[in-house]
Amino acid sequence: MSEGIVMVHENGVIVTANPVAEQIFGYSQNELNGAMLEDLLPDRYKGRHVNLRQGFNAHPEPRRMGIGRDLTALRKDGTEFPVEISLSYTHVQGQLLVMAFISDITQRKIAEEALKRSEEQLIVYAAELEKKVQSRTEVLNSTIGVLEKEIHERKKAEYEARKSLERERELNDLKSKFVSIASHEFRTPLSTILSSIALVEQYKKKLDLDKIDKHTERVRSSVKQLTSILNDFLSLGKLEEGKVEVVNEVIELPKLLSDIVEEIKNILKEGQRIELNIEHKIFAIVTDSKILRNILFNLLSNASKYSEVNKIIHLSVIKNYSNLLFQIRDEGLGIPEEDQRHLFDRFFRAGNVSHIQGTGLGLHIVKRYVDLLGGTISFESKQNTGTTFSFQFPVKR
Ligand SMILES: Nc1ncnc2c1ncn2[C@@H]1O[C@H](COP(=O)(O)OP(=O)(O)OP(=O)(O)O)[C@@H](O)[C@H]1O
Ligand SMILES: [Mg+2]
Numbered sequence: 001m002s003e004g005i006v007m008v009h010e011n012g013v014i015v016t017a018n019p020v021a022e023q024i025f026g027y028s029q030n031e032l033n034g035a036m037l038e039d040l041l042p043d044r045y046k047g048r049h050v051n052l053r054q055g056f057n058a059h060p061e062p063r064r065m066g067i068g069r070d071l072t073a074l075r076k077d078g079t080e081f082p083v084e085i086s087l088s089y090t091h092v093q094g095q096l097l098v099m100a101f102i103s104d105i106t107q108r109k110i111a112e113e114a115l116k117r118s119e120e121q122l123i124v125y126a127a128e129l130e131k132k133v134q135s136r137t138e139v140l141n142s143t144i145g146v147l148e149k150e151i152h153e154r155k156k157a158e159y160e161a162r163k164s165l166e167r168e169r170e171l172n173d174l175k176s177k178f179v180s181i182a183s184h185e186f187r188t189p190l191s192t193i194l195s196s197i198a199l200v201e202q203y204k205k206k207l208d209l210d211k212i213d214k215h216t217e218r219v220r221s222s223v224k225q226l227t228s229i230l231n232d233f234l235s236l237g238k239l240e241e242g243k244v245e246v247v248n249e250v251i252e253l254p255k256l257l258s259d260i261v262e263e264i265k266n267i268l269k270e271g272q273r274i275e276l277n278i279e280h281k282i283f284a285i286v287t288d289s290k291i292l293r294n295i296l297f298n299l300l301s302n303a304s305k306y307s308e309v310n311k312i313i314h315l316s317v318i319k320n321y322s323n324l325l326f327q328i329r330d331e332g333l334g335i336p337e338e339d340q341r342h343l344f345d346r347f348f349r350a351g352n353v354s355h356i357q358g359t360g361l362g363l364h365i366v367k368r369y370v371d372l373l374g375g376t377i378s379f380e381s382k383q384n385t386g387t388t389f390s391f392q393f394p395v396k397r
Contacts, residue, residue: 004102010057012037015097024104026076042074057096060089082109171240177347178233181359185229188357189222232361239368246288246372253285254278260293264300271310274300279318286396291369298362299328299389305356307332325392334383
């Protein structure tokens with residue numbers, strides 16, 4: 001039996017105690033007999049306990065003592081220890097005897113304390129763990145961030161490298177295409193020059209000055225042709241490298257246009273002429289005169305080149321809000337419908353012009369120049385009827 005049992009008379013005197021009780025409280029055999037029950041309690045509880053005991057005697061019932069609070073008992077040597085107590089009672093010869101069953105719960109309390117401490121420790125650990133996880137997660141996240149940034153940058157670099165490689169390849173394509181077209185296009189003017197010079201030498205002997213003049217003129221125009229092809233190539237090269245910059249200046253448009261018309265007269269076919277029409281209110285404008293001249297020269301020379309002799313070319317300029325609108329209309333051979341959508345592509349030439357010299361670069365360059373001016377270009381054409389090119393760009397004045 002591990003429970004101590006103390007039997008108490010209703011006046012509080014201990015009648016007897018079992019050996020376990022004696023041992024728990026540190027008394028020798030039978031030493032408790034005749035002692036007061038309150039001797040087994042710390043001083044601070046003694047007074048109250050007398051009342052409790054008398055309350056129990058008035059309505060005795062078997063029950064546990066001190067439910068919900070810790071009970072403390074006193075050993076003989078004055079030390080205190082935790083206990084659990086159940087009460088019961090009996091009547092012997094008309095006398096009430098109360099029995100207290102007492103367990104020393106010191107060990108249990110120690111175990112409970114330890115458990116509580118280790119639970120608390122566990123909570124502390126958990127909190128620490130959570131903190132650690134959080135800080136590791138933060139480190140991990142920032143590492144991931146760095147990695148993502150690096151990946152992004154590498155992708156960007158790769159993209160850029162690929163793009164510049166592509167550009168380089170395109171430029172190379174362009175150059176080789178150019179060389180093949182140039183050598184082809186150079187052949188005709190060069191052979192004209194060669195044969196004209198041979199003829200000049202012949203006519204020199206005969207002193208046929210008219211013929212000599214005719215052939216010097218041929219040489220001159222062939223050289224001009226070569227120069228113009230070379231100029232186109234140079235323009236394209238500069239455009240491709242992004243080296244062309246718009247240089248704005250104030251120009252007198254009517255003067256610029258009549259200069260161009262004058263210049264183009266040299267290359268017009270027999271009986272061809274240019275009808276110039278400028279809206280009267282247009283005078284000084286701000287733009288890049290070299291670029292504008294180049295665009296107009298290209299379009300006008302096409303209009304002449306792809307028209308018969310004696311045809312008229314119309315050049316008109318009108319102001320359309322803040323835009324200047326140029327139109328170049330010819331009565332020439334027109335552009336086949338199926339070719340129209342490629343017209344601004346590099347080196348593209350329509351199917352109906354194979355008998356006429358050209359590199360197919362002019363319009364591509366024109367389009368890029370119009371782009372540089374912040375403008376747009378379009379055309380309308382009907383085969384064997386004529387073509388109208390229109391371009392417009394914004395001007396300040
Ligand atoms: N006014 C026009 N009438 C008919 N066809 C035209 C006209 N202008 C351009 N084209 C067509 O568009 C093509 C491209 O013109 P583009 O000026 O670019 O090249 P090109 O005149 O053949 O050669 P070049 O580089 O010497 O100007 C021409 O080959 C021709 O088929
Ligand atoms: Mg052309």
